[in-house]
Amino acid sequence: MDSVIHAQQISFHRHGERVFVPTNVALMPGQLCLIRGQNGSGKTTLLRLLAGIVHPSEGTIARHGSVAFIGHRPGVKKDLTALDVLKFYAEFAGADPLYGAMSPQAALHAAGLARQARQRAGQLSAGQRQRLGLARLLVAPKTIWLLDEPYTSLDADGCAWVDGLLDQHLALNGSVAVAAHVYQPKLNAPTDVLDVQPGAQHA
Amino acid sequence: MTKRHPLRALLRQDLQRAWQHGGQSLLPLIFLFAVIAMIPLGLGPGPNLLAMIAPGMIWVAALLASLLALEGVFRPDLDDGTLEQWWVDDQPVLALICIRLGSHWLISALPIIVATPIAGEMLYLPAEALGLLMLTLLIGTPILSLIGALAAALTIQARQGSALLGLLIFPLTVPVLIFATGAVSAHLDGLTARPYVLLLISLFVLAATLVPLAIKKALQLNLE
Numbered sequence: 541m542d543s544v545i546h547a548q549q550i551s552f553h554r555h556g557e558r559v560f561v562p563t564n565v566a567l568m569p570g571q572l573c574l575i576r577g578q579n580g581s582g583k584t585t586l587l588r589l590l591a592g593i594v595h596p597s598e599g600t601i602a603r604h605g606s607v608a609f610i611g612h613r614p615g616v617k618k619d620l621t622a623l624d625v626l627k628f629y630a631e632f633a634g635a636d637p638l639y640g641a642m643s644p645q646a647a648l649h650a651a652g653l654a655r656q657a658r659q660r661a662g663q664l665s666a667g668q669r670q671r672l673g674l675a676r677l678l679v680a681p682k683t684i685w686l687l688d689e690p691y692t693s694l695d696a697d698g699c700a701w702v703d704g705l706l707d708q709h710l711a712l713n714g715s716v717a718v719a720a721h722v723y724q725p726k727l728n729a730p731t732d733v734l735d736v737q738p739g740a741q742h743a
Numbered sequence: 744m745t746k747r748h749p750l751r752a753l754l755r756q757d758l759q760r761a762w763q764h765g766g767q768s769l770l771p772l773i774f775l776f777a778v779i780a781m782i783p784l785g786l787g788p789g790p791n792l793l794a795m796i797a798p799g800m801i802w803v804a805a806l807l808a809s810l811l812a813l814e815g816v817f818r819p820d821l822d823d824g825t826l827e828q829w830w831v832d833d834q835p836v837l838a839l840i841c842i843r844l845g846s847h848w849l850i851s852a853l854p855i856i857v858a859t860p861i862a863g864e865m866l867y868l869p870a871e872a873l874g875l876l877m878l879t880l881l882i883g884t885p886i887l888s889l890i891g892a893l894a895a896a897l898t899i900q901a902r903q904g905s906a907l908l909g910l911l912i913f914p915l916t917v918p919v920l921i922f923a924t925g926a927v928s929a930h931l932d933g934l935t936a937r938p939y940v941l942l943l944i945s946l947f948v949l950a951a952t953l954v955p956l957a958i959k960k961a962l963q964l965n966l967e
Contacts, residue, residue: 554967593830594967607832613824619760628756633832634747680747682832 542604543568544684544715545590550599551739552585558739559585562599565734567684567715572706572729575719577736583719584612586736587686590717605683605715606636612688614673618662622653622672625661630679639681639712647678652701666693674702677709685709685716691723699723749834750842757846771808772854778804779862790867797866798876798927802920804862805855805880809887810912812851813895814905816843817962821899827966840955840962844888852884875930875940879923882943889954890915896961918946 547565551558560582567573577583588594591609616625626644635641648657651671661669670693677685691699703725706716710729718725761768782800786792820826829839856877863873894911901907926939
């Protein structure tokens with residue numbers, strides 16, 4: 541099978557310096573790629589490159605499949621209710637026909653936020669907001685999931701829920717790249733580890 | 744299997760949020776009528792004087808209302824991480840920018856245009872000038888939205904963004920104000936307003952073709 545993301549020797553320059561050492565990424569269907577690295581090593585930048593939000597300063601990226609990106613700011617409007625946030629994403633991003641989309645209500649239930657449906661996202665705790673952000677993956681499923689520190693602010697239950705989501709997605713031949721520096725996902729699926737090295741000074 | 748409709752979704756969300764922040768959405772109107780109620784107090788209620796300055800006053804109110812709403816045009820989306828979603832999964836970024844510009848206009852300018860007949864009446868604006876004034880607002884306020892949104896996109900990460908915004912925008916809006924009020928006063932003086940209106944239209948066409956591209960580039964630079 542062909543890779544869904546194939547990146548060759550990509551890097552990004554900021555202020556004339558490489559953010560990280562040029563990296564190859566080959567993400568296969570049904571594979572999880574765990575992106576590791578110290579703070580500031582460029583994990584976030586690498587994910588944003590893979591998502592297409594920023595363009596690589598060197599190297600090439602080829603994507604085959606729909607992409608969902610959840611950054612460290614979960615993309616949740618604080619003045620909307622939890623339900624409206626998911627309704628918006630269901631319409632805005634749409635669902636890849638390869639995967640079954642959940643209704644916003646069902647996704648809230650799955651995220652453990654059923655009782656918070658009518659609460660404004662600004663009133664939710666950081667962990668609940670993170671769950672809400674991740675619930676987007678259920679209402680608007682995509683082939684390639686790019687998740688930046690999805691375990692941030694989550695409790696043990698929440699981490700297990702995310703692990704379950706990942707396992708389910710990988711079992712359906714989806715692909716996931718996760719940046720995580722503390723929590724290690726506990727999954728059944730094969731995990732590939734990519735260590736991001738901070739760019740050399742004056743590259 | 745839901746098909747995606749990003750433009751519809753964004754427009755609906757923008758209007759829904761404006762509706763929820765009822766007070767904030769009424770701000771342009773409150774602004775307009777505050778200005779109109781204050782002017783006669785300061786200048787004296789002479790009908791001739793008020794009629795002369797009415798188009799200018801209404802235009803200044805429209806300009807300030809447009810400026811007031813600019814803070815919310817891109818920055819909140821950058822801060823909460825929704826803006827970067829526009830660049831994920833081949834979304835039509837340029838069209839999304841145009842939708843956002845459209846909702847800025849709907850929220851900040853349309854209420855003023857709709858209220859212009861009442862405001863004109865309060866300022867003794869001659870009835871024959873009303874239609875033309877509304878026409879210039881209709882063509883000119885989208886230019887204000889375009890220029891303002893470009894400045895907002897450029898200053899999105901600046902700390903003193905709003906002060907900078909004003910400085911950037913005011914000089915650029917001068918031609919719009921001159922041609923719009925010029926059209927109305929030419930008409931009242933018995934001359935033709937046509938050249939002014941055509942100039943306004945060409946300004947609009949110029950801004951509408953170039954500005955969305957520039958906004959896209961500016962936002963992209965700020966996402967890096």
